[in-house]
Amino acid sequence: MRILILGGDGYLGWPQSLYLSHKGHEVAIFDNMTRRLFDLERGFNSLVPIGTLHERMQAWKEVSGRSMNIYVGDTTDYDALGRAFQEFQPEVVVHFAEQRSAPFSMIDRKHAVYTQTNNVIGTLNVLYAMKEFAPACHLVKLGTMGEYGTPSIDIEEGFIEIQHKGRSDVLPFPKQPPSFYHLSKVHDSHNIMFCCKIWGIRATDLNQGIVYGVETDETQLDARLATRFDYDQIYGTALNRFCAQATVGYPLTIYGTGGQTRGYIHVKDTIRCIELTLSSPPQPGEYRVFNQITEQFSLLDLANMVVEHGRTRGLHPEIVHLSNPRVELEQHYYNATHTRLIELGLEPHLLNETLLESLMQLAIKYRDHIDPRLIAPSVNWRHITNTVSAEGKSPSMM
């Protein structure tokens, strides 16, 4: 299939592109490089060194004999986006090209506006480009489990049957997103559902959990094919970040009590989920939602696993509870259904010693790259102006 990967230079977009190219698909990457720009502006970095997109592409050609098209462009630039659609004529668009950090979106007004403009208007443009240039194309859109928030009832996959006053209907699952970033994904979901209805577009919205792990079969073929490993307060997510912290003797920073429970998924499963999704496309006009997670953990569960595992490696990780910079429940019910991808054939890699060990090994290998000033959270949800840089402030203790 001809697959256009929007945001194909990112943490997930890159290993996804490699995987699909390796499987024999014709892959093109569309990316605006802003993820790398943020690092340059603020003095952030990836724990594992990564090549430029052009270096990566060259390495992939050498390793696999296969090549991919590159479009450097922005989804908010309809001319650039439309040209990629016209030229490449995708049969599937996998859309990772969004600002994907909750803390980034909460830095200040400009970052909130950037996040919602880039994500919502960018996706609107993708929908128009599909309708205009590739109406049979299947949109595989990365959403987030965070769209649902933490309701006191079970979370279903996108829709829920509601009984009310003697009648019933199947309606979109109510959304309670916890940041301007998560809000942007909710806005996207509503826009996409509508375009499927009016234009007959086909789309799958993947409400993905927190992804951990950085290595896939393809990235391990050559060091130059590595994807990024973020451990900082803006882009670093729970498990990856804890492993990095443990290796440099930085306490594992839990925001609040640590009872916050979320869905998680290994990077290899994420990539496989997308393959399964594009192999079984929805009907024209169909908008479907899959919850892309494999298991649930609380923050404290994860931190304890890293503490225990660290001890077997001679590390002595400690846990510290910081005053929560976010506004969220710290003890709550959480149970999210996730059967549709299993039904399509997903065989999950559940979090175990082997997966933890491979992550920890990588963190130890590159621990000299860790800048501890990037770890402490300096973005507080309650403030409208926050400072973020390698010259970060100390966290306030609980």
Add this chain to the structure above:
Amino acid sequence: MRILILGGDGYLGWPQSLYLSHKGHEVAIFDNMTRRLFDLERGFNSLVPIGTLHERMQAWKEVSGRSMNIYVGDTTDYDALGRAFQEFQPEVVVHFAEQRSAPFSMIDRKHAVYTQTNNVIGTLNVLYAMKEFAPACHLVKLGTMGEYGTPSIDIEEGFIEIQHKGRSDVLPFPKQPPSFYHLSKVHDSHNIMFCCKIWGIRATDLNQGIVYGVETDETQLDARLATRFDYDQIYGTALNRFCAQATVGYPLTIYGTGGQTRGYIHVKDTIRCIELTLSSPPQPGEYRVFNQITEQFSLLDLANMVVEHGRTRGLHPEIVHLSNPRVELEQHYYNATHTRLIELGLEPHLLNETLLESLMQLAIKYRDHIDPRLIAPSVNWRHITNTVSAEGKSPSMM
């Protein structure tokens, strides 16, 4: 109270401003004049002649002895918006400053992007300006009943208790908005709910039905105080438009079968609802939703009422069913709860002969101003490019 009215030069913003000024409140209007610009660009007009904002203000001063501040600015320009907040120090912000036409938002990609950018980013800026410059201020935001779509269960006021697999929670009512415009209001609702939660802002989201009528006690004090009467395909809404059509012998244009049922409200009630809302503000951090309608009608109900009433005036209105340019159900369940404003003291003006007569009189008085070329719908939800101008096309018959 010091009340800042965003969009105070519009169809509803203007009579709202007059009413609150008349009641002794200190009122300031913030408006970017784009509603008038659209008319200038496309050759559209208001059936009832209206003065410029400055002429209106002068007339109001002469008639009432009261004046209002004017800020000409755009909500997407944070500097301009912030200056108005800092200078005027509002205790209440009534937010009408959105692109408010569904067909406008469906013209083409640029109009969709404009609608969502103006509405969503504009409202984000309003939220930041409140938090930064007037944190105790009460936001009274105009939403729309269209946010809910037409579910097969009763529509509640913003939230619904859901029983599911032995548990229950009160969650935001699921949204199924039917245009990029309605979608923008759903996005706003989610953003506002979130800001109340994280910043302790207080807000009331008024999910308003379709407003009819153009005269209020204040606009009738002087012809120069009139508000606009839209009868065209873009801004004209059901009842007002039907009256205008009847007076010039243009068939009453129903899109599809006419079974589409919606909530309606008279302009005088809209204005009173907002007064009731600001007199009983929510607690800090509270986000509440009122359904601002007084009764429900199908399109066919309304058209039949205009036909009957027209006959008593010697007119002979006909009904014509056009192929529906929208994508919507034409026969559906519809029952929307609307008790919260009644509980606050609203005494509805229900649609009756007197209200119809006053609307019809006004339409007859100005019927020479009607340009029949503006009436037929030329924006089709299924197309991504539509043409709109005074050189409109003929409608296609069913």
